[in-house]
Amino acid sequence: MTDSQNRRIVLASRPEGEPKPADFRLETAPPPEPRESQVLLRTRWLSLDPYMRGRMSAAKSYAKPVEIGAVMEGGTVGEVVASKSDRFRPGDVVLAHGGWQDFAAVDAKGLRKLDPSAAPVQTALGVLGMPGMTAYTGLLTIGQPKPGETVAVAAATGPVGSAVGQIARIKGARAVGIAGGPEKVRLLKEEFGFDEAIDHRAPDFAERLEAACPNGIDVYFENVGGAVWDAVFPLLNDFARVPVCGIVSHYNDTDLPAGPDRTPQLMGAVLRKRLTLRGFIVWDFADQAKDFHRDMAAWIADGRVRYREDVVEGLENAPEAFMGLLKGRNLGKLLVRVS
Amino acid sequence: MTDSQNRRIVLASRPEGEPKPADFRLETAPPPEPRESQVLLRTRWLSLDPYMRGRMSAAKSYAKPVEIGAVMEGGTVGEVVASKSDRFRPGDVVLAHGGWQDFAAVDAKGLRKLDPSAAPVQTALGVLGMPGMTAYTGLLTIGQPKPGETVAVAAATGPVGSAVGQIARIKGARAVGIAGGPEKVRLLKEEFGFDEAIDHRAPDFAERLEAACPNGIDVYFENVGGAVWDAVFPLLNDFARVPVCGIVSHYNDTDLPAGPDRTPQLMGAVLRKRLTLRGFIVWDFADQAKDFHRDMAAWIADGRVRYREDVVEGLENAPEAFMGLLKGRNLGKLLVRVS
DSSP: OOSSOEEEEEEOSOOSSSOOGGGEEEEEEOOOOOOTTEEEEEEEEEEOOTHHHHHTSOSOOSSOOOOTTSBOOOOEEEEEEEESSTTOOTTOEEEEOOOSBSEEEEEGGGOEEOOTTTSOGGGGGTTTSHHHHHHHHIIIIIIOOOTTOEEEESSTTSHHHHHHHHHHHHTTOEEEEEESSHHHHHHHHHTTOOSEEEETTSTTHHHHHHHHOTTOEEEEEBSSOHHHHHHHGGGEEEEEEEEEOOOGGGTTOSSOOOSSOOHHHHHHHHHHTTOEEEEOOGGGGGGGHHHHHHHHHHHHHTTSSOOOEEEEESGGGHHHHHHHHTTTOOOSEEEEEOO | OOSSOEEEEEEOSOOSSSOOGGGEEEEEEOOOOOOTTEEEEEEEEEEOOTHHHHHTSOSOOSSOOOOTTSBOOOOEEEEEEEESSTTOOTTOEEEEOOOSBSEEEEEGGGOEEOOTTTSOGGGGGTTTSHHHHHHHHIIIIIIOOOTTOEEEESSTTSHHHHHHHHHHHHTTOEEEEEESSHHHHHHHHHTTOOSEEEETTSTTHHHHHHHHOTTOEEEEEBSSOHHHHHHHGGGEEEEEEEEEOOOGGGTTOSSOOOSSOOHHHHHHHHHHTTOEEEEOOGGGGGGGHHHHHHHHHHHHHTTSSOOOEEEEESGGGHHHHHHHHTTTOOOSEEEEEOO
């Protein structure tokens, strides 16, 4: 159905700690053949997201790990090049979970057709897709920010964090963004309109965060853990809510940090301050997809939500870009332009 | 107004670790004089509860600490012996917060008149009072047990734990009780009707708990922390709810436990299993008092909720009884019969 070869990036080995180039392998094979009710997609855009680190490990989680030798998983925007489904025709552009490869044969059932005239198609992987909906559902359902409250979020220039801050402001809360380095901090205020922006690399980060939150923190949208959590924790107000969406600073951990064991301190604060800590993944709130799309599209249209993309050219550069993502090297939603 | 002297137990010093007899002091003084809108109460029953350990410490919490030299705080059932309020007359029996003393002058506003013909008056300090309502509100509002789910609770022969297990069963859930020693374990099944009862002192406690929870744990009502939490934690199911009501095993801690720091492990599980941890104190749910009294009175009347009291004779024995409470030496709701 196509003369091209299919380049695909497979999981070569499970990383110990930080993923290394040798944990990935670029293979070339003929494109897959779509079966009945499937379509063949040519990947245009591949999304790179922190959750993929979890899929590389064998540890039990909410989703199965990628098998050794299998194509790395990932959300994609692709163009239908052949169809054995009456729902799609060649030329249609769809949101899929096609993985790190040039071509994917996927079931038509799981696909959503995109309208290139409504929004740039790759936003379906970012602000109008999984990261945007993660921010929307976690912040509004678990965080429940009220007017005048303080909402803090880290990785705040990323696609989730930037949406969290902007939605918090739409709901009348104060948004305090945390990011690494002066360029990101500048972007938080100038591009995304955060009320305060703090550099977690500053030696006096904890003091700066405290100064930026004179009334404490009512909602902390947790997506990093580690030193940021340590600085946020004492600032949490009574009845604060902590949607736990990720702890990316720990994804490469091979051992637990040195002691003492602060678990009793955490549980003691949960009790005394009556905190709510609640973990979630976006699909737990799949029934909110319609509300999300309606609200987010409107907010983008009227300029109240802005987004930023960090585009890497070429599938072969996906592993390096992904390794950089785990270190916070991207600036905005990290996308690979595959074709 | 009375010829008796007022014996009162005051906080002599803030405990380092476990409270010691010298941290309390028995004083004798004339009874206090009630001011306008106050009544003078003769204490009949004093309630001893784990939260009092927190009041002995200067650490910031949801309530102010008891000052050095001040009377230890505590819920009481007392008889009005003199009244400067038109709401109460001598002979009335009321629920109060009179503290560890023979007599207390208290504002009439905060008192609830008890009907001795409806229930033994001291139940207002236990199953029909703060501990019962703690179980009811925390379990039903945060735990939300569903039919067929597994609910685990420690300190399960205590006034909170025994109510948690029995309410869980009323709601159609399986109740797994954890307690220390064979006598308590026997009581859990024979008296309180738990489906399973486990001795946390058994060397193979964690294995026994796992065997008692073949479908995992959906709700863990946390009131102890420590080794019980360590055994419960790996058994928590996806979407499990953890009402955090107390961590009594840590109340005497002077330092954090040795490492490694398991905070990232806890937060990782919150994320992957989408756990909800939420701290509360009973007064956060004060608006449920009417529902609680209606339901609990009905459940006691029809025999679906049973309760047990551990009565200590004499105010002078309150400190020793309280120190024993923190070690789990009581069997049922710990009460001091003062007069």
